[in-house]
Amino acid sequence: MKPKSISQIIKENYSSLSQGQKKAAEFLTLHREEGVLLTAFQLGKRAGVSETTVIRLAYALGFKGYSDMQEALRRNWLEKKQGAGLEELPAELKQPNETSIFSSVIEKETSVLQQLLMQVDEGEIWKTVDHFIQSDRIYIGGFGSSYGAAYWLHYTLKLYRDNVALSSPAGFSLEDILDLNQNSAVIIFSFPRYRQESLELAKCSQAQGATVIAITNRQFSPVGQLAEITLTTEEELDSGDHSIASVVSLLEVIMEGVKHRDQDRISLRQQKLEKLYTDQELFLE
Structure with a gap:
């Protein structure tokens, strides 16, 4: 081990x-x-x-x-x-000027993604993958600026499985989590400035017996301390604000694991979806 x-x-x-x-x-x-x-x-x-x-x-x-x-x-x-297999990260990013502002953003995102590669814990990723596959229901919470990433996961995960629900950007209702149990998983996105609703959702979900998985910027963020599994994006970087690129990249890693371990069920679900899309003429091509 x-x-x-x-x-x-x-x-x-x-x-x-x-x-x-x-x-x-x-x-x-x-x-x-x-x-x-x-x-x-x-x-x-x-x-x-x-x-x-x-x-x-x-x-x-x-x-x-x-x-x-x-x-x-x-x-x-x-x-x-x-x-x-990375070179040492630069101690600080160069101060952007008018001609280099766009390249400095790309350099910053590159540093964030390199850091994500160095800190990612494969064991915790695979635990998360198994919860995504095996849980009877999944509830995803993201409030304020964290809602965008929560919505991305909600939309993508519904392509792969059923019983996936999403909070609103402003909060969650107790009716949303009424049916959570020890076989359920709650995914909470929490980035600075941390929202009180994230902590409340974690506590209420654990009281229902559900497993809480935090996706946050550091292990000891308020939700990170409570969660059974805490996945971080920028643990050792002082980037001022969190990078949506690192969050989505982390989610893509998780979803790739889900596809790998649950490909037969996902294939059947997507065949049904494609038939519905065709019947409803949903897409232009």
Whole structure:
């Protein structure tokens, strides 16, 4: 079995950490490249906590000491870097001018997608794929600016399976989630500025027994902390606002997995859809 990543270990233990330990843990998650080089004292200074707090964090996460935790962090970072086969990301993007503004946007999106490739956890992706296939019903929540990605997933997933529902951009009703149970999955999109409705949907869905899958920008976003599965898009990038390109790319990865594992059922459903499209003369070509 593949060893758990530092992010997974931190997430599993996050609720039991002290406030100081949480600050150090978040710093490690957001700045893994720095973390592999810093001493406990240096890390504590960068995270705004004491050296003792950093050492206690290592014990709280199940390591024998700080050096043991740092070695695990180093291994995890190297595996991601080697697996992606990428050059080191630039420390900062060049300031765009009038003639380069469009190319700077493309460079930024390229950096975001490279980061997504490095941080993606295949195990968590396949768990999500299985929930998309096996759940009796799926409810998708996205509020405010997160609604666009939620709608994309809703439209695409309905081509592949039945019993898929979508929230409105402004919220959800309790009637929407009344029939959720332990065999259901709720997908919640949550990006800054985080909406209160996302947290409420996660709590209500878990009370119904459903599995909550968060698609967010970092493991320790409000919804990310609660979800059974948290998929992130820009974990180590300070991009100011989230990139819709990275969100849709992550969704396309998931949907490719769904097609791979459920191709027979999807094929039958799409044959029925094509007949309906033809009967209704829906498309011009």
